[in-house]
Amino acid sequence: DVKVTQSSRYLVKRTGEKVFLECVQDMDHENMFWYRQDPGLGLRLIYFSYDVKMKEKGDIPEGYSVSREKKERFSLILESASTNQTSMYLCASSSDRAYNEQFFGPGTRLTVL
Amino acid sequence: RKEVEQDPGPFNVPEGATVAFNCTYSNSASQSFFWYRQDCRKEPKLLMSVYSSGNEDGRFTAQLNRASQYISLLIRDSKLSDSATYLCVVNPSAMGGGNKLTFGTGTQLKVEL
Numbered sequence: 001d002v003k004v005t006q007s008s009r010y011l012v013k014r015t016g017e018k019v020f021l022e023c024v025q026d027m028d029h030e031n032m033f034w035y036r037q038d039p040g041l042g043l044r045l046i047y048f049s050y051d052v053k054m055k056e057k058g059d060i061p062e063g064y065s066v067s068r069e070k071k072e073r074f075s076l077i078l079e080s081a082s083t084n085q086t087s088m089y090l091c092a093s094s095s096d097r098a099y100n101e102q103f104f105g106p107g108t109r110l111t112v113l
Numbered sequence: 114r115k116e117v118e119q120d121p122g123p124f125n126v127p128e129g130a131t132v133a134f135n136c137t138y139s140n141s142a143s144q145s146f147f148w149y150r151q152d153c154r155k156e157p158k159l160l161m162s163v164y165s166s167g168n169e170d171g172r173f174t175a176q177l178n179r180a181s182q183y184i185s186l187l188i189r190d191s192k193l194s195d196s197a198t199y200l201c202v203v204n205p206s207a208m209g210g211g212n213k214l215t216f217g218t219g220t221q222l223k224v225e226l
Contacts, residue, residue, distance in 0.1 A: 031212055040121075042200070042218035043157070058213075090156060094212045101147075102214060104156035 004105035019078040023091030032074035117217040136201030149200040
């Protein structure tokens, strides 16, 4: 059964803290993605990765960085958390075949105080 | 102009009704199209792919009109369990390219007794 897991369902951090969000997939997928989802704005792509150690900026990369040291793991890093980064963060993965489905993790609700 | 546009709703319909959602996309070079479903406080999941020839899966029918750049989803005989947000999703690139997807903001459906 397809599975994408995220390290936390809920997270509360203070402004200025460094935040790590972890995502692991067990499907041997090449591609992994980090989105944030906000009311009225939908899902917006932050960063994605085609392969190990490879990363590409999405639509809203500012204030974020990522790391992919192993194929199954994709980490999102908030270098210095700010209140406008309070959001739902969703990780997804997909394989390199036609009409690929993206499989999502359950999400991490991050609140920055 | 947004890359993918949807009416946010909500669409409130009685059980058993037929309901249709439309979605427009701006990139005429887009190659593949999907409808995802997102339940409240859950992650998005693929509902169905959308093909030029149309695609039917039980009570759900998806259609693509490339000339007008819109995608539709028809739900017949609505069930209470169909209540969710339906996301229109477009892959703007050719095959490969990491399968980066562009998500609409979603249309909310509420099916009532």
